[in-house]
C-alpha cells in the first residue's frame with residue numbers, strides 16, 4: 001500500500017513535470033504571450049547599424065553565422081558535381097510549346113554516389129529564359145502529365161493513394177501532384193520550371209545514414225555534429241548545386257533564377273536564398289515555423305513541436321530552444337533580411353494557422369528595415385492586407401483564402417512579382 005502510494009506520487013510528480021513542458025498550441029491571437037524580437041539593425045554587441053556598408057560587412061555575416069550555428073547547421077565540407085548526364089532535350093513538350101530537358105547530377109565521394117534527377121520545362125525562346133527552381137515532394141513525374149518523365153528510384157514516403165508503395169514511386173504516381181504545378185501557365189508567362197525531388201538529395205526521414213550527409217562523415221561518424229546541417233540545410237545545399245549546373249546551361253538565364261518552395265520546402269528555399277546570393281528572387285509559400293514565421297510568437301507550430309516531429313530538419317543546437325524561444329538570439333525576420341536587397345515573396349493561407357500567417361507577415365514587415373537601408377521598398381504596407389489582396393514592394397506578401405497548399409492563385413502572384421524584376 002505504502003509503496004503503491006510512493007509510486008503514484010512519483011508518477012504524478014514525473015507526469016506533472018512532463019505536462020508542464022507541454023504547452024497548448026496557440027491558435028488564437030489573443031493568447032499570444034508578450035514577446036520581443038531582436039532589432040535586425042542592432043548588433044549582437046549592442047551597436048547600431050546605420051549604413052549599407054555596415055550591414056554587408058558586419059551585421060549580415062553575424063546574423064548568417066547565428067542561423068548557421070543555432071538553427072540550420074553548417075555544411076561540413078565542399079563537394080561539387082561529379083558528372084552531369086543530360087538524358088534528353090526534346091522540343092516537343094507541351095504540344096510543342098516547350099522544351100523538356102532531363103538530366104542527372106551525380107555526386108561522388110569515395111565509394112558513395114548519389115544521383116539527383118532534374119526536370120526542366122522551358123519556353124521556346126531566342127534568349128536564355130528566367131526560371132522558377134523548386135523542389136517537389138514526390139518525384140518529377142508527379143508534377144505534370146507527361147509519360148516521358150523519368151521515375152525517381154529514391155526513397156519516397158509511402159502513400160498508396162498515389163501509387164507510392166514500398167517507398168518507391170510507380171507509373172500510377174504520374175501527375176498526382178499536378179494541381180500544384182501549373183506548367184502551361186508558367187511556360188506561357190515566359191518562365192521555365194526547373195524541378196527536382198527533394199528526397200534525391202536527402203530522404204525526408206530521421207535517418208542520417210542515407211542522402212548526402214554521410215558523404216562528409218569522418219570515420220565512425222553516424223550523425224551530423226550539433227552544429228552541422230540538418231535536412232533543410234542539406235536540401236538547400238542541393239539547390240545550390242543545381243544552380244552550379246544552371247550557370248552552365250545554354251537555355252537558362254542563371255541571373256534570373258527564382259527559388260521557390262512550399263512548406264518545409266519553403267523553409268528550404270529561404271535558407272537557400274540566405275546562403276547563396278546567386279538566387280535572384282526567393283518565394284516562401286506557407287513555410288511557417290523555421291521558415292518565414294516568427295518563432296517567438298509561439299503561435300501554431302513551435303520550435304519544440306517541430307523538433308519533436310521532425311528531429312532531422314534542423315541542427316542539433318536548435319533543440320536548445322525547445323519551449324525556450326525567448327533565448328533565441330535571432331528570429332525569422334532576420335532570416336528574411338538575409339535575402340535583401342533581392343526580391344522576396346512571403347505567402348500565407350487563411351486556413352493555415354499552423355504556419356502562423358500573422359507571424360509570417362510580421363517577419364516580412366520587420367525585415368523591411370534592411371531593404372530600406374539598402375535603398376529598396378521592403379513591404380509596401382504596415383498592416384496585414386485583406387485576404388486575397390497581394391501587396392508587392394521588393395518584399396511581396398499575400399494571405400489567400402483556403403488551406404495549406406500551393407495553388408494556381410499563388411503561382412499567378414509569383415509570376416506577377418517576378419515580372420516586376422525580371423522583365
Ligand code: GCU
Nearest residue numbers: 263264265287288289301306
Ligand atoms: C508539417 C510541419 C510543417 C511543414 C509541413 C509541410 O505540417 O509541421 O512545419 O511546413 O509539414 O512541409 O508540409
